[in-house]
């Protein structure tokens with residue numbers, strides 16, 4: 001009966017931190033986990049998302065309840081390497097912490113899910129119910145992996161879901177959506193001494209951006225947990241020469257949405273306003289939605305969250321709070337057709353504040369203990 005030693009757990013993390021799955025190459029992590037599961041007789045499936053990118057799904061047990069456990073295999077870029085004190089793709093232990101890109105967000109969490117699954121299989125403790133491991137690709141940019149899993153029905157029969165994103169300090173049960181736009185304004189080039197011979201693409205775009213900003217950011221609707229929608233123009237490009245009237249300008253926008261003011265409504269506002277501008281002015285403004293992840297709103301009232309709070313107290317002597325969050329997770333896609341009563345949470349060994357930072361780390365103690373907490377949680381959920 002397999003029980004991973006601390007050293008074996010560290011070795012597993014060392015191996016997958018060395019895999020540079022910076023928004024690509026998740027297949028290396030997927031193959032590694034598939035091999036690992038295979039050693040313990042757990043079947044898993046590699047699910048292609050694009051030509052080069054894959055998800056991995058593994059399952060043990062049968063029947064209900066179906067417990068979904070999920071994590072992403074990609075990591076964000078290490079950023080400026082000069083700011084790192086260690087090689088981001090080499091696991092380094094120092095002062096009770098394990099350093100490396102993805103230790104916190106979220107290969108540490110992902111491995112704890114896998115370890116919990118293997119140990120439950122080995123101990124034959126899962127006497128009823130199904131445990132489904134859902135590892136995704138590309139969570140950090142567009143979440144194509146979780147979209148694929150949702151579309152292919154892997155969530156249809158799931159009764160509980162948690163993602164092991166970094167949140168040891170707080171259980172997150174709701175989060176905002178994320179919506180990206182690319183707005184292109186087309187004009188006509190001319191010499192800047194005779195602007196009337198052309199049409200300046202920048203001018204209507206500036207007006208348009210300020211108007212959508214006002215509509216979105218002054219809307220009074222507020223979600224009790226998630227607060228208000230926020231919208232920001234984050235990239236703007238246009239023109240090529242100081243004495244030429246620009247014939248093209250492009251802006252990109254990110255919106256963080258709430259259920260009361262959702263992605264569909266925001267998209268409609270953007271499109272209607274572009275139409276109005278194009279009818280009333282000479283402008284040619286085109287609106288493209290480049291990413292749309294809905295918000296996740298659940299009540300946070302569930303046996304799963306109650307039990308998790310108890311277990312956090314037992315394992316770490318911590319009173320964890322239960323809150324909403326502004327960041328998005330794969331749950332945006334995975335919970336597309338689940339209602340507010342669906343038991344969902346984000347809870348993993350990393351700290352929320354460490355995500356995407358240089359010198360990323362996970363506390364060794366949390367990393368080593370989390371699989372035991374997850375096992376207790378799973379066994380608690382299958383109890384009649």
Ligand SMILES: [Zn+2]
Pocket residue numbers: 072105106139165166
């Ligand atoms: Zn993450």
